[in-house]
Amino acid sequence: MLVLVADFEVARREFPVRLAVQAEAGERLAILGPSGAGKTTCLEAMAGLLPLSAGRISLEGRQLSRAAEPGSDVRAGHRGVGLLRQRPGLFPHLTVLENICYPPGASPARARQTASRMGLDGLLDVRPRGLSGGEAQRVALCRTLQTDARLLCLDEPFSSLDSALGIELLELVRRELVEVSAVLVTHQLGEAQAFADRVIVLARGQVLQVAGPRELVLRPNSARVAEMVGYRGFLRCGSQVLAIHPERVHALGRQDGAGGISARVVKVRPEGGRVDAEVEAEGEWIGRFHCRFDEAPELGSTLLFGAPDAPQFSGAEALLD
Amino acid sequence: MRGSGIRASTGAALLGALIVWVALLGPLIALLAHLTPGAVVSALRQPGAFQPLVVSVLASLIALAVILLLGTPLAYLLARGRLPFPRLWEVGVILPLLTPPLVIGLLLIFMVGPNTAIGVALGHLNLSASDTFLALVVAEVYEAVPYYVLGAAAAFAGVEPELEEAATLLGDGRWRTWRRVTVPLAAPGLATALAITWARAMGAFGAVLIIAYHPFGLPMQIWVTLQETGLSSALPFALVLLLVALPLPVAAYLWSARARRRL
Numbered sequence A: 001m002l003v004l005v006a007d008f009e010v011a012r013r014e015f016p017v018r019l020a021v022q023a024e025a026g027e028r029l030a031i032l033g034p035s036g037a038g039k040t041t042c043l044e045a046m047a048g049l050l051p052l053s054a055g056r057i058s059l060e061g062r063q064l065s066r067a068a069e070p071g072s073d074v075r076a077g078h079r080g081v082g083l084l085r086q087r088p089g090l091f092p093h094l095t096v097l098e099n100i101c102y103p104p105g106a107s108p109a110r111a112r113q114t115a116s117r118m119g120l121d122g123l124l125d126v127r128p129r130g131l132s133g134g135e136a137q138r139v140a141l142c143r144t145l146q147t148d149a150r151l152l153c154l155d156e157p158f159s160s161l162d163s164a165l166g167i168e169l170l171e172l173v174r175r176e177l178v179e180v181s182a183v184l185v186t187h188q189l190g191e192a193q194a195f196a197d198r199v200i201v202l203a204r205g206q207v208l209q210v211a212g213p214r215e216l217v218l219r220p221n222s223a224r225v226a227e228m229v230g231y232r233g234f235l236r237c238g239s240q241v242l243a244i245h246p247e248r249v250h251a252l253g254r255q256d257g258a259g260g261i262s263a264r265v266v267k268v269r270p271e272g273g274r275v276d277a278e279v280e281a282e283g284e285w286i287g288r289f290h291c292r293f294d295e296a297p298e299l300g301s302t303l304l305f306g307a308p309d310a311p312q313f314s315g316a317e318a319l320l321d
Numbered sequence B: 001m002r003g004s005g006i007r008a009s010t011g012a013a014l015l016g017a018l019i020v021w022v023a024l025l026g027p028l029i030a031l032l033a034h035l036t037p038g039a040v041v042s043a044l045r046q047p048g049a050f051q052p053l054v055v056s057v058l059a060s061l062i063a064l065a066v067i068l069l070l071g072t073p074l075a076y077l078l079a080r081g082r083l084p085f086p087r088l089w090e091v092g093v094i095l096p097l098l099t100p101p102l103v104i105g106l107l108l109i110f111m112v113g114p115n116t117a118i119g120v121a122l123g124h125l126n127l128s129a130s131d132t133f134l135a136l137v138v139a140e141v142y143e144a145v146p147y148y149v150l151g152a153a154a155a156f157a158g159v160e161p162e163l164e165e166a167a168t169l170l171g172d173g174r175w176r177t178w179r180r181v182t183v184p185l186a187a188p189g190l191a192t193a194l195a196i197t198w199a200r201a202m203g204a205f206g207a208v209l210i211i212a213y214h215p216f217g218l219p220m221q222i223w224v225t226l227q228e229t230g231l232s233s234a235l236p237f238a239l240v241l242l243l244v245a246l247p248l249p250v251a252a253y254l255w256s257a258r259a260r261r262r263l
Helices: A039-047 A096-100 A108-117 A133-145 A163-176 A189-195 A213-218 A223-228 A315-320 B002-034 B037-044 B051-080 B086-098 B101-112 B117-124 B133-157 B161-169 B174-203 B206-211 B218-229 B231-245 B247-262
Strands: A002-010 A017-024 A028-032 A054-059 A062-066 A081-084 A151-155 A181-186 A198-203 A206-211 A233-237 A240-244 A250-253 A261-271 A274-281 A284-291 A302-306 A312-314
Touching: A002 A039, A017 A028, A017 A039, A017 A181, A017 A198, A017 A206, A028 A039, A028 A189, A039 A081, A039 A151, A039 A181, A081 A133, A096 A108, A096 A133, A108 A133, A133 A163, A163 A189, A181 A189, A189 A213, A198 A213, A198 A223, A206 A213, A206 A223, A223 A240, A233 A284, A240 A284, A250 A284, A261 A284, A274 A302, A284 A302, B002 B231, B037 B231, B051 B086, B051 B133, B051 B174, B051 B218, B051 B231, B086 B133, B101 B117, B101 B133, B101 B206, B133 B174, B133 B206, B161 B174, B174 B218, B174 B231, B174 B247, B206 B218, B218 B231, B231 B247
Parallel strands: A028 A181, A028 A198, A081 A151, A151 A181
Antiparallel strands: A002 A017, A002 A054, A054 A062, A198 A206, A233 A240, A240 A312, A250 A302, A261 A274, A261 A302, A274 A284
């Protein structure tokens, strides 16, 4: 069942931000893009903090915002949309439990249950300044869950934490959200992949691609998206440009042959019990591969590499990006 | 060598601080040194001796209420930068602070005196803002309001807008956010601003002298007693003024410092 139907534009000074997306109950989406792409703007529009310049947003059949009728917008906090930001925004004059019970109508018993599931039992009487970054975000999440939000917007909430803790907290969010849809904004592909069922790639206010986390890396639809999901080498093949992902190349051998990419070894260094080598082709750094000490290539030597299913883009399109 | 140099400079700084502290408390020490309990009792036993105290406290309480009511929204809007031409508003607030109180009194005559539009309008209500209790309140408001607005604006500016936004997103309306987040977080600063304002209102003299000579409040009582019977007769009233005006600011300051540490 479709829960979120959003097709809107928000006017900004630099460029308008446009988003068209639908989500089913319990579906997790991620908006991936560089800083300034308009990711946070999308979430703020959904949360009711920004007016739309075009389009509309509805949640569970209820119209939240409609550019044609700005006066009818449901105000922030009453839309069934929760927003969790990078700064947890805990109230410093209240204890953890008082923070969690802050939303009007929140039940202390239910708040304690949620807090317990999130491992906050021993912190309920503590004030926020005594919390670590991860604990503060867990409290903020717990507090947002007391609002009975039907859509949870996550604005890079864990980006200031170390990445392992960030991924752990995203898994916690996934566990806690039952039948609640969520949209995560992030500039880290790993976070988007760990969290989302579908990833929306956004750049300069435009959606470039919507795809599953695996499909996005295997089949980026443009050189720009390929670059954003980690492709580093862009090699000319006639009128086409071949995109090489550094973690998807493998050495074929030292001899010339058809079907491989001829590349020069530009760096060789020991890495634990193996050798780490980096290679360039046509002046483009295309990747890194590992081999045993006794198979280590010589610096400057030319090897053949395979890059199976490397996506190709028209040269003009790739240069345009 | 280096350690002894640091010790010497720390000692000099401490000595300097002590001199300033003693100098600031000097007038208070002098007042207590020159007063005997008998003189205080005798002065306060005179008929009507407490009348100026009652007038001052009542006028200052009303002035404080007016300032709180009108100054708080202005301070909040200034702090959040939601006023057009904010510098112009700030100048308006600071001007009474920079203007000598005597001049404020003179200018108030031209604003609310009996022959002005406001004076005539007040006259229709059987009120007057010249040599009346109302005039005393008006003078106190003008002398004290900048202290509150500037202090309260600083207190509100210290409340992170993100916290107000968080409250909104959790379902609070504006008034509820204000009550549950903004005011509690700004409270230490607001208490300090209010305490200073109270002290300024209680001690208002320059503008009062011009437009509210009567009824006598405590500062005017001190002035008149000094003129008529000399310094020793005025000192007991000075002590009363200090005893009434200072406890609230001192208590507010101590509470505010404690509340800040807890946040």
